[in-house]
Amino acid sequence: MTTVAVIGCTHAGTFATQSILQEHPDWQVHVFERNGTLSFLSCGIALWVGDHVSDPKKMFYSSPQALAEAGAIMHMRTDVLSVDATGKTLVARDLETGEEREYAFDKLVVTTGSKPVIPPIEGIDSDHVLLCKNWDHALAIKERARNAKSAVVVGSGYIGAELAEQFSIVGVKTTLVDAMDRVLANNFDEPITTEVEKAFAEHDVELALGQKVTKFVDTGDGVTVVTEKGEYTADFAVLAVGFLPATDLLRGQVEMLPNGAIVVDEYMRASLPDVYAAGDSATVFYNPTGKHDYIPLATNAVRQGLLVGRNIETPTRAYMGTQATSAVQLYDLSLAASGLTMGGAERRGLDLRMTELVDDYRPDFMLSTTPVTSLLTWDPATREVKGGQFMARADISGAANVVSMAIQSHFTVDDLANVDFLFQPNFDKPVYYVGAVAMKAAAEA
Structure with a gap:
């Protein structure tokens, strides 16, 4: 019997597990996830803050129980400590009991996802500086926004812009800070971003653009965000400056981009036999340039995860690439x-x-x-x-x-x-x- 180890279970991991079991129902698929939930749609965090979500439980489209019923062996709240991709073993710790155990596998699927970029800035570890990535982050942001009068959002990409919008809608005085000189500068060009900036101004969102954050100062009941050009004090701040692949477990074992994204071919295969990667931990083939790139999007993760099952035994269905739509x-x-x-x-x-x-x-x-x-x-x-x-x-x-x-x-x-x-x-x-x-x-x- 072929044994598969799937490390990480958000979007790519969930769909990879489903697709492997659909294609190979007789295989043994072990899923390792350090959190207690899976398949969380983090794109809904800002909408939940603004009370546009009917039920936060519906922000999960699968569950450990559903994957177990499909045939997976679930290891929830289990942290993978090390991987020997050549020797085909891994060591994992049960976070509830502290027990560590070695597992053997025939094939490895790395869907460890991404982690928030946390720059080495003084004071960034303050309890008043929040992240925006997973369910625990969502709970913390929702709770702070419920009673806060002010917030600073650092980073004006999709996540930061949406948070600033929803904070302003629910009456939280918001400052949006970014080192770039435009909002959504990595997503849209100036004729469009100019109109977005006007919309923020109309809703009393203060834009602090072209300003790099140099320090966070905890005030006891809030935080002051210090930039090269000014200081902005609020009840809390949210850091939303991007993501990096969470692939330290495989570093030095497979080919990666400089940022840590695992390079995969059109069949989701890494550079080492029997190792596959998908989603935010992997590269995508970016059709506009014809080159490998790193573009962490749920749509990319879902399509790549589905392809893992199609190709894990025999290369069958090639990845068509992405336009990052x-x-x-x-x-x-x-x-x-x-x-x-x-x-x-x-x-x-x-x-x-x-x-x-x-x-x-x-x-x-x-x-x-x-x-x-x-x-x-x-x-x-x-x-x-x-x-x-x-x-x-x-x-x-x-x-x-x-x-x-x-x-x-x-x-x-x-x-x-x-x-x-x-x-x-x-x-x-x-x-x-x-x-x-x-x-x-x-x-x-």
Whole structure:
């Protein structure tokens, strides 16, 4: 009987376990998870803070019991201390009893996920500085926000921006701090981020941008966040400055990126035989650049986890890569993106062009309509579509999925301009705004 060890069970681990058991119901699958829960949708933390979640228990889509019923041998509240990937053994400690035990395996699945970036800043270990990653963090943030009058959020990526938004909605005076000079600078380009910053200002969120945090000072009943340019005191602070792969167990045993992400091929195989990795602990193949990259998203984790089961015995289904397609709602602004922004292209040393179009999303004869800002990035040499960004006070999330498929299929701006998009006045204009921005790009090329 083949024995599999799955280390870590959030998204990639949950779906890897399910897919392995579906493909190989006679295999023995051991799942090791240091927490008492699994499958937590951390993207819902900010929504829960703002009372937009019907039941926090529904933020978990699976459970130890469900995986056990599927055939897995569950080791919850168990910390894996060491792994010998070549010798195919691991040592784990039961966190309830303290007992340590060695386990042998035939195949190893590393789905250890990611950990919050915690910079070496003085005072960062204060009880008034919270993290935002897992269920325990969610409980702490929800409890603090219930009675707090003020908060500082450090980091204006998706998580930080959403927390700042929801804090402001529930009446917590909020300051949003970031070393970058724009909010969501890694996710969207300036025509869009400018409008987001206006929305924050309208809701009394103080923006402290272009300011690196130098120190946290515990005031006893709160914390002062000290930056290069100012000081911001609040009841608590939340650190949301990014994530790193939690892969120390395998360091030196398999090929990794400099940040610790395990390099996997299109079948989720690491550089050592019988070792697989998926999700935030692994690389993704980023289609806009054609290179391995590190992009921790739940969507990537789910798809990679499913592929583990398909390929763990025989390479069967290749990974199609990712465009890092994502979306966020901030106040009444819907934002969605796929692929490279101009900022992302510049950071990677790529020469791209960007075409901008602002146009109503449906005909003016309708009783209501609203403008959509569309940004399309493309390669001037090949004319290939490399990214798209959209913003409106309407649901434009589907546009990012359209651009995602265009990038994955190596569409040129000419191809995208000639796609057969629907027209119906309730939904769009005779020329769908994705097609319209592509037409404008084709004319500029």
